[in-house]
Amino acid sequence: MREFTDSDAKRRLMTGAVGLMLLATGFIVSVITGTVDISLGDMARIFAGVQTDGMYHVLMNIRLPRIITGAFVGVNLALSGAILQAVLKNPLADPGIVGVTAGAGLFAMAVMILLPSLTHLVPPAAFIGALVTSLVIYFLAYEGGAHSLRLILAGVALAAFLGAFMSCFTVLYSDRVQGTVNWMAGSLSGKSWIHVKMILPYTILGLFGAGIGARYLNILMLGDDVARGLGVSVERVKFLLTMLAALLAASAVSVAGLLGFVGLIVPHITRLIIGSDNRFLIPFSAVFGGIIVIFADTAARVVFAPYELPVGVVMAFVGAPFFLYLLSRSSRS
Amino acid sequence: MNFFACENLSAGYGRKEVLKNITLSFEKERITSVIGPNGSGKSTLLKCMGRLLKPSAGCVYLDGRSISAMTDSAIARSVGILPQSPNAPGDIPVHCLVAYGRNPHKKALSSFTKEDRETVEWAMHATGLEDKRFMRLGQLSGGERQRAWIAMALAQRPQILLLDEPTTYLDIHHQFEVLELLEKLNTSCGLTVVMVMHDLNLASKFSGRLIAMKEGQVVLDGCAKGVLTEENIFDIFRVKSRIVDMDGSRAAMYMGVA
Ligand SMILES: Nc1ncnc2c1ncn2[C@@H]1O[C@H](COP(=O)(O)OP(=O)(O)O)[C@@H](O)[C@H]1O
Ligand SMILES: [Mg+2]
Numbered sequence: 001m002r003e004f005t006d007s008d009a010k011r012r013l014m015t016g017a018v019g020l021m022l023l024a025t026g027f028i029v030s031v032i033t034g035t036v037d038i039s040l041g042d043m044a045r046i047f048a049g050v051q052t053d054g055m056y057h058v059l060m061n062i063r064l065p066r067i068i069t070g071a072f073v074g075v076n077l078a079l080s081g082a083i084l085q086a087v088l089k090n091p092l093a094d095p096g097i098v099g100v101t102a103g104a105g106l107f108a109m110a111v112m113i114l115l116p117s118l119t120h121l122v123p124p125a126a127f128i129g130a131l132v133t134s135l136v137i138y139f140l141a142y143e144g145g146a147h148s149l150r151l152i153l154a155g156v157a158l159a160a161f162l163g164a165f166m167s168c169f170t171v172l173y174s175d176r177v178q179g180t181v182n183w184m185a186g187s188l189s190g191k192s193w194i195h196v197k198m199i200l201p202y203t204i205l206g207l208f209g210a211g212i213g214a215r216y217l218n219i220l221m222l223g224d225d226v227a228r229g230l231g232v233s234v235e236r237v238k239f240l241l242t243m244l245a246a247l248l249a250a251s252a253v254s255v256a257g258l259l260g261f262v263g264l265i266v267p268h269i270t271r272l273i274i275g276s277d278n279r280f281l282i283p284f285s286a287v288f289g290g291i292i293v294i295f296a297d298t299a300a301r302v303v304f305a306p307y308e309l310p311v312g313v314v315m316a317f318v319g320a321p322f323f324l325y326l327l328s329r330s331s332r333s
Numbered sequence: 334m335n336f337f338a339c340e341n342l343s344a345g346y347g348r349k350e351v352l353k354n355i356t357l358s359f360e361k362e363r364i365t366s367v368i369g370p371n372g373s374g375k376s377t378l379l380k381c382m383g384r385l386l387k388p389s390a391g392c393v394y395l396d397g398r399s400i401s402a403m404t405d406s407a408i409a410r411s412v413g414i415l416p417q418s419p420n421a422p423g424d425i426p427v428h429c430l431v432a433y434g435r436n437p438h439k440k441a442l443s444s445f446t447k448e449d450r451e452t453v454e455w456a457m458h459a460t461g462l463e464d465k466r467f468m469r470l471g472q473l474s475g476g477e478r479q480r481a482w483i484a485m486a487l488a489q490r491p492q493i494l495l496l497d498e499p500t501t502y503l504d505i506h507h508q509f510e511v512l513e514l515l516e517k518l519n520t521s522c523g524l525t526v527v528m529v530m531h532d533l534n535l536a537s538k539f540s541g542r543l544i545a546m547k548e549g550q551v552v553l554d555g556c557a558k559g560v561l562t563e564e565n566i567f568d569i570f571r572v573k574s575r576i577v578d579m580d581g582s583r584a585a586m587y588m589g590v591a
Contacts, residue, residue, distance in 0.1 A: 008426075212441055219433055225385045225416040230489065231409030231437030276422040277429065 008275070012284075015274055019287045026294040030067050031059060033302050038063075061192065069191040070297045070311065071290035072199045073252045074262055078289025079206045080249040081263030082270070082282055086217035087241050088148040091271065092327075094264035095249030097152055098242060101260070102159040103133025104253040105184065106166055112180045113173045122183065123198065123254040130250035133158060138242060145224070146238050186259030186312025188297050195255050202251035209244045210282045217241065217278040259312045261319030262289055268326055336361055337382075337412075337493050337525065342391035344381045351377045353549045354391070359493070362523040364515065366536035368560075369546035370570055375529040376417060376497050378546065382527070383414030383495045409437035413486035417497040417529075423471025427481050430470060431456050434488025456487040459522075460514060476507025480514060487518070494518075496528040500535065508532070512539045534584040537561050545569050557583050 032038045036058050038046075045051035046059050077095060084093040095101065107129025108122050115121065138146060141154040170177050182189065216237045219227045228234050249263060267285045274280050293311065296318070300309040338358035345351045351374045359365060367375045380386040382393055384400050393400045400408050413434075421430065434456065435449045457463050460480040470478060479499060486494055499515070500508040516539055518524040530536035536543060537557035545553035545560055547569055553560045561583050566574045573588040 215436070218429075219436055222421050222430075222433065223416070223419055225380070225414075226419050226421075228385055228405060229383060229409060229412075229414040229416075229486075230433060231404075231406030233405045275424045277425070 074289035074293030076252040077262040078266035082267035083245040099133035100249040102162040103129040127254035134246035183257035185310035187310035214278040366540040413491035
């Protein structure tokens with residue numbers, strides 16, 4: 001089948017190979033670096049099950065779940081961003097636009113500050129906050145259809161509104177704010193297998209949903225009228241895909257806190273490399289999302305060791321300048 | 334035979350009423366052009382007929398069935414519609430755009446069959462885009478891009494194609510290229526075409542029927558000879574003109590508004 005030009009196919013193959021290599025490299029580097037040095041030999045022996053000392057515990061119960069949680073967080077955020085950028089036909093869209101960040105932030109902050117003894121409620125509270133906020137934004141913006149500009153404006157307005165509540169919390173409970181800083185910046189510190197289990201179902205759902213949705217995303221990018229002309233039930237598809245994106249981002253922030261820039265930048269870079277066809281953009285974004293968070297978290301652990309930075313801080317250090325670069329590029333063209 | 338019709342159609346945007354009680358029916362295998370001044374409701378009429386806009390009153394019928402009772406994909410298997418200057422990412426290859434036309438024939442998980450592939454081939458062949466299949470939309474000339482969109486709509490295998498100003502922004506060569514393509518599809522495949530046109534002379538040359546709209550109503554409806562007269566053109570567009578008949582086709586020369 002001559003469905004694609006050779007150069008396209010070659011580029012995808014190359015990108016896929018490089019991606020998998022980076023993923024493997026990131027995984028190994030992340031496993032062996034840290035306060036406890038684990039050699040490649042130790043790693044091999046531990047995975048083979050012949051070495052079961054203290055290092056085994058460090059690797060299997062501390063580093064591995066943290067790496068896997070980080071990878072899934074990256075996958076979910078990147079998928080969420082890729083979906084939203086296509087649905088909103090805006091390459092600068094990210095999960096924050098549908099209120100995930102503001103909603104999760106406010107709910108999680110409320111729990112951390114008002115109920116400091118119930119920190120185990122932070123993930124579900126963030127999750128619910130994110131979903132409720134994105135639903136509210138969707139219905140505020142809906143008027144005979146969900147138009148991207150109205151969605152974006154409603155998202156900005158509601159984020160500012162919820163942000164005001166968060167500012168109130170920081171002022172009124174300034175003594176308790178300290179405990180929220182890590183979460184607000186996005187951190188993978190202390191993630192265990194419980195967190196892997198928490199996020200895994202959404203990663204699976206997201207990969208399936210976005211995989212099926214890719215064809216519809218491609219058609220939505222032709223504009224609502226053309227899409228409807230091609231028999232797509234535009235409003236239903238947009239709603240389902242937006243909610244899938246919200247769900248993915250909600251699951252990620254409920255585990256790792258407000259990790260920004262992944263959902264914005266990963267699909268954007270991926271698009272620059274392999275083009276706007278969502279059948280490829282979606283899976284490649286997922287892989288790159290995992291890679292970027294693994295590398296960023298490794299850097300967060302080791303750059304100022306023994307102190308740890310929240311991974312979100314590293315993402316912002318790298319992501320913000322890159323975002324400005326993308327903006328200047330797009331405004332020039 | 335009338336297989337596509339609208340009855341007492343009214344529509345608008347929000348509180349603004351644009352179309353007022355329009356009843357029209359279209360015969361199979363003909364080319365019809367809708368003409369009229371800016372803002373007269375031509376695009377709105379086309380959108381209602383292609384169910385992109387829900388009418389506030391009235392109904393659109395396809396083979397005697399109201400389209401409001403049909404699913405989106407069922408309508409799309411019979412009616413293709415191209416809005417005015419559609420937009421797509423510039424990096425889509427032509428064959429991918431054309432393949433999107435198969436969407437109404439597919440379920441969520443069904444794969445691209447041999448029939449799909451053959452239909453896409455046929456659509457690219459019919460529009461003369463075989464050599465351009467791997468070109469990206471952004472690399473095409475305006476006329477080729479318009480042909481690519483038409484190829485996408487053809488891959489739907491519709492019985493009727495609705496086009497909103499398919500020749501606007503094209504130079505005269507590309508205008509003819511697109512219109513001759515539609516004429517060829519009409520004669521060779523029996524495709525019914527309803528299009529919005531601004532150029533009255535091209536509209537009269539290529540369509541058997543002209544529908545003139547003004548302020549949301551159909552004011553004239555008939556063959557080119559009946560509609561394109563000096564008085565009618567002045568009534569609709571407030572432009573003075575002279576009519577020239579030559580080689581069986583009719584053209585207007587515009588003399589100005591004063
Ligand atoms: N999306 C819209 N929202 C509000 N008003 C619209 C919209 N589209 C068109 N209109 C109005 O409807 C009227 C008819 O528009 P249209 O059908 O596009 O005219 P035409 O295609 O004949 O130029 C115009 O007055 C226009 O301002
Ligand atoms: Mg118009």
